Every structure is written in C-alpha cells, then in structure tokens.
Amino acid sequence: MKLTVIGGSAACPNPGDAGSSYLVTHDGFSLVLDCGPDSISRLRQHAELRDIGAVLISHLHSDHTLDLVPFRYGLRYIRGPRGPRIPLWMPPDGRNFLDQLGRVFALGAEAREPFFDGEFDIHEYDPDGSFDLGPLSVSFMPTQHFIDCWAMRVRAGGRQLAYLADSAPIDALVDFARDVDVAVCEATLSSREAGSPENSGHMTAAQAGEIAQRAGVRHLILTHLWAEHDLEATASDARSTFAGAITIAASGVQVVV
Ligand SMILES: [Zn+2]
Numbered sequence: 589m590k591l592t593v594i595g596g597s598a599a600c601p602n603p604g605d606a607g608s609s610y611l612v613t614h615d616g617f618s619l620v621l622d623c624g625p626d627s628i629s630r631l632r633q634h635a636e637l638r639d640i641g642a643v644l645i646s647h648l649h650s651d652h653t654l655d656l657v658p659f660r661y662g663l664r665y666i667r668g669p670r671g672p673r674i675p676l677w678m679p680p681d682g683r684n685f686l687d688q689l690g691r692v693f694a695l696g697a698e699a700r701e702p703f704f705d706g707e708f709d710i711h712e713y714d715p716d717g718s719f720d721l722g723p724l725s726v727s728f729m730p731t732q733h734f735i736d737c738w739a740m741r742v743r744a745g746g747r748q749l750a751y752l753a754d755s756a757p758i759d760a761l762v763d764f765a766r767d768v769d770v771a772v773c774e775a776t777l778s779s780r781e782a783g784s785p786e787n788s789g790h791m792t793a794a795q796a797g798e799i800a801q802r803a804g805v806r807h808l809i810l811t812h813l814w815a816e817h818d819l820e821a822t823a824s825d826a827r828s829t830f831a832g833a834i835t836i837a838a839s840g841v842q843v844v845v
C-alpha cells in the first residue's frame with residue numbers, strides 16, 4: 589500500500605495544505621479517506637477524480653466532508669466521459685447528512701434530483717462489520733470525539749494501516765492499532781491545551797506517541813495539525829513517548845505502508 593497525505597490540517601486548512609484527507613493506493617485501486625476542505629485541489633495533483641475506486645468518511649464534521657461538494661462537481665463536469673458512480677461509504681446517518689447538504693447547494697435546475705446521487709453510489713457502513721473495497725479490507729472502531737466518529741484499519745498485501753480519525757487518547761485505540769505498519773493519528777492539541785473539557789475529543793502529539801508506542805506501531809504519521817503550533821515541537825513531543833519513525837502530515841507527503 590501507499591499512503592499519500594492529501595490534507596493534514598485541523599478544523600481550518602493550514603496555508604498550502606488541506607483539511608483531513610488521505611489517498612490509499614494498492615494494486616491499481618485508489619481509496620480516499622475523508623474529504624476535508626481544499627482536498628479536491630490537492631487530490632487532483634495525485635489522481636484523476638474518476639479513477640478513484642471508493643471514498644470512505646470517518647465522521648460528519650465539515651473538516652472531513654466539505655469537499656464532497658467540489659468532488660461531485662468534478663465528477664460531473666470535468667471534460668471527458670463520465671464514468672460509473674463512485675462508491676461513497678458514509679458513517680451511520682451519513683445519508684441524511686448528504687441529503688441536507690445537497691439541498692443547500694441544489695439550486696435552480698439542480699434541485700430536480702438528489703445532489704450527490706448522480707455521481708456517487710452512496711452507502712452507510714456498519715461500524716461493527718468489516719468489508720472489502722477493491723483489494724483493501726476495512727474495519728472500524730468508535731473513537732471518543734464530539735460526535736460519532738470511527739477509526740479505520742485498512743489491510744492489503746500483508747500490510748496494515750490504521751487511520752485513527754479524530755479522538756481523545758482512549759485505551760481502545762491501542763488495541764485497534766496493534767502492530768500496524770503505519771498509524772495516522774491526530775495531534776490537534778498543544779501540550780498546554782490537553783486536559784480541558786472543551787478539548788476532550790482530541791489529543792496531543794505526546795499522547796499520540798504513547799498510543800503508537802503501546803500498540804507497537806512501526807511508523808507514526810501525526811496529523812490534524814494547526815500551523816500555529818510549532819511543528820518541530822509537535823514532532824519532538826511525540827518523540828518523547830514513541831521510539832519508531834515519525835512523520836508530520838502535510839499535503840503531498842507519501843509513505844509506503
Ligand atoms: Zn471532528
């Protein structure tokens with residue numbers, strides 16, 4: 589597998605980066621994990637939108653979903669033959685979310701049909717189950733966040749990737765990421781912000797490192813970052829708790845899983 593960071597920003601895209609989005613490729617198949625703001629422009633630097641095999645969304649916050657709108661417009665209007673609809677796997681209640689989002693933007697003649705359905709084949713996944721997307725096998729775990737959110741584990745070719753989405757540092761993430769080759773883990777909070785109730789759905793780089801260390805992760809990708817935090821300090825905070833390889837996520841960063 590190859591992981592390409594499309595966007596590694598937190599709630600607002602950092603200068604030159606995009607909101608949460610990751611491209612996972614294996615054996616000619618391309619999976620997009622999350623679709624945050626500005627991610628489509630960045631994704632198009634690495635893939636043709638119509639060549640994407642599936643899209644999988646961790647949760648319904650706008651910093652993980654907003655560019656489904658330009659994604660839809662790209663599939664519809666970019667010059668060339670329109671391909672088959674792309675499977676879009678939403679979390680529970682994702683269908684209702686897309687219907688509401690689509691109603692906001694389906695203006696004029698576009699209001700005649702559901703906004704997303706012409707371009708995406710929309711499903712809600714069962715977070716208790718696992719399923720295959722092309723050559724990739726995917727399973728889930730609920731995180732601790734401000735709304736329902738699911739971490740994802742992707743397996744292919746004997747390798748494993750864990751995308752831990754948005755979460756507080758809960759013990760269950762350790763078991764979920766056990767022995768994966770690469771873990772993509774958020775490090776939204778600076779060390780000063782940890783522990784306050786309004787930050788109870790995120791974690792620090794040191795906490796991400798501790799989870800990765802306990803899980804036996806080989807390579808930790810720190811993501812969901814604010815540019816205003818010192819990213820060197822973010823990496824060294826993770827280094828204080830994690831002995832493996834550390835990479836700071838930003839658009840264009842690529843890692844072989
Ligand atoms: Zn979130």
Ligand SMILES: [Zn+2]
Pocket residue numbers: 598599608649651652754812
């Ligand atoms: Zn987020």
